[in-house]
Amino acid sequence: MSMTSVQELRHSTAHVLGAAVSRLFPEVLLDIGPPTDTGFYYDFGGPQRFTMQDLSVIEAEMARIVAENQPFVRREVSREEALRFFTGRGQTYKLGRLDDIPEGEPVTLYTNGDFTDLCAGTHVISTGKVAAFKLLSIAGAWHRGDEKLGQLQRIYGTAFASQEELDAHLAALAEAARRDHRKLGQQLHLFRIDASIGSGLPLLLPKGAIIRTELEKLISAKLIEYGYERLYSPHIGSIDLYKTSGHYPYYANSMYEPIHIEDREFLLKPMNCPMHLMAYTSEPRSYRDLPQRYAEFGTVYRQEQSGELNGLVRVRGFTQDDGHILCTPEQLQDEFKQCLRLVQEVMAIFDLKTRCRVSLRDPANTAKYAGGDTLWAPAEACIRTVVTELGLEHTEGLGEAAFYGPKLDFMALDALGRSWQIGTIQVDFSLPERFGLEYTGRDGKPHRPVMIHRAVFGSIERFMGLLIEHYAGDFPLWLAPEQIRFLPITDGQTEFATQLAARARRAGLRVTIDAQRDPVGAKIRRAQADKVPFAVVLGKREVATESVSIRSRVNGDEGVISVDAFFKRVQAEANPETATATACT
Known part of the structure; x- marks a missing residue:
């Protein structure tokens, strides 16, 4: 039909x-x-x-x-x-x-x-x-x-x-309801949203904090590999900064009311890029200093309508894995390709396929965009050239550009084939112009750099919501808040469990011990309900032979193996880089 x-x-x-x-x-x-x-x-x-x-x-x-x-x-x-x-x-x-x-x-x-x-x-x-x-x-x-x-x-x-x-x-x-991140977030004690805190302001509980920490560790390792420098910017900033950038008034409806401090107006930070531009202007720049790559896990605040709030995926305060690159026009395409490669590498770790959209300015409605054709034409040409050269399948979204420049947006497809808006790579000739950014070229004269805005996850909270539903709470070992749970059958095996837990923690693994005086079957069912990757049963035989009886979340009862073999296996599986690779299609 x-x-x-x-x-x-x-x-x-x-x-x-x-x-x-x-x-x-x-x-x-x-x-x-x-x-x-x-x-x-x-x-x-x-x-x-x-x-x-x-x-x-x-x-x-x-x-x-x-x-x-x-x-x-x-x-x-x-x-x-x-x-x-x-x-x-x-x-x-x-x-x-x-x-x-x-x-x-x-x-x-x-x-x-x-x-x-x-x-x-x-x-x-x-x-x-x-x-x-x-x-x-x-x-x-x-x-x-x-x-x-x-x-x-x-x-x-x-x-x-x-x-x-x-x-x-x-x-x-029904399957989507089973995977609903709001339901699983409560069931697995990952996060809490409570009116006492405020609508749209999620509180990550200890297990949810572990997931966020692991995501940040993953990106942090990539930042070192790709040559970024880290920044930390304040949570409020002068309204004048956002007037200069143009975000105010373009995004005024999504910003909170100004805060008045000593006859000046400040805003809860709605975006990070103006702060990063101020880092660039902190000292003179030469072409030899470029590209300058900044990165921050920067928390921003947006005034969302209460009816649009949704768990972790639509919130009023969220953290972006934000990156901003200042480069010469000659470096632009290579830097854009590096950003694209970064997104592809990270999405491959989660076995997430992505779709790409080239988001362009609507030439019939230029009033909603900053800058004229001389700034937009080379930015749009760069993105089109890269996606054509790399053969990326993509769609074009007329009128979907940011107010300051065109962008390549990524939609991740989860296990049910649903599309989630995640990261973006944006080319911006406008903000460097607005802030008067310069670098000294080879000719000794001042030149204007080009700016790339990029985020891999987009909002970390939203990406967490995606992952909860993508995995239905069955996180891969490296991301699971609790990786191993030791289940002593009686009090006689508690000391052995304690020794194994200490060894696991020294190896950087996340473990607990279920020492409650319940039948081992009840302990196993508890571990399954909590979606723990490995439930390790310890009885008299295991203590005597220094072995463990493994029940994995995936395969069920896997039998008895030596302690050394178990730790070797778990440490190998706890490496996120061993995930199946996929590409942007």
Whole structure:
């Protein structure tokens, strides 16, 4: 089925939903019911308050409407007729939607059975074509997205051309729910989001902190390899700095209100790059000093709407693995390629395939971008040349550029094939111009450097959310917060467990001992629930022979091996660089 046909089917199913709710709840107020990429929804106002138990009742009524095979009938009416129709039924939200239709454009109504909706269409022939559907959830939704206009109830659903397609989709949703990083984050004690701290401000618990630390260690090793120097910048900065950079006012809506200190205005840091530019200006630069590569795990703060917050992946305070390179124009392509290679190498460690998008300025709307064609043309040419030269499959996103320059964005595909926005490499001729950056060239004259902004993970918190769902909490050994759990069968093996744990810690491994007086089966089940890669059972035989009985998360019972062989194996598997390599495709 074509995408157009799928959209028609889902749009028609939304009307069936509206018809069913109108039958069951006669006082309901109807707003809109559009199709989406994965299904449909309908927004309802009125006195009723839907519960999850209501969904099965509504589904049954929808099934009756489908069985009635009601034709979808389109009527073009005058604005006055539509006004009388919806006024007579007290449908105030529809009157507002009617006002949205520009004068001169047709006003159309679609009717199936005794249900009529204001709608531009299009639809399938009849309700009988709605072969397979499912209502999924209920959520609050601000009318027109504005909390000042009041809250509606939104019922989400999905529809497909066949039951087989629907069943496959529902299975995928169930698997996604099993992998939900918010659920696993709580279950595995990785992070906490609590109103006492503030919405969108995650607190990483000790196990979550281990994951972040390992990610930072991984990038830190790469920074040394690629010749970066580390910076630490403050969490607030003068508003004048961001006016110079142009971030204020371009991004003013996503920044927090200024902080007033001694007659000056400061901002919670919304981005790191102006700070890094100030590092560059701290001393005179020559062409011999370039490229200058700065890096920072810099925490920034963005004013996100509460309805958009989502676990670790959409937050108000997050840390970027930020890098900024100042180089000569002649060095630009090589530096861009190095950034690309860095992203590819890191994503390969996680067995994540990535898709690439060249995000460009929209030439029809240049007002939202800083700088003119003389700054944008060479920046866009650089990115296009690199992706062509390296044969990277990519798409182009017109109007997706940053305000100061074009970029190559990366979307990682997780184990379910879902796309996550992660890192980016951006070419910027504008900020060096705004800050008056210079270096002395071979000719002894001042020249303007070019700037590259790059991030591999993007937001570390978001990347953690991706990894939790990608691995379903079953982290590879090197990343697992707890790598080994020793399970003494009785108190008689506790001393041996303590000795092994000490040896493991000296080897840099993360271990615990389950010394509770429970049957060993209960201890094994606990380790499995906590997704520990290795549960090591210790009994009298193991103590006598200096061996261990291994139960791995992947293979289950692997039998008994010597202590030395076990440690040799674990230390080899704990190296992230042994992960399977993949490439940007």
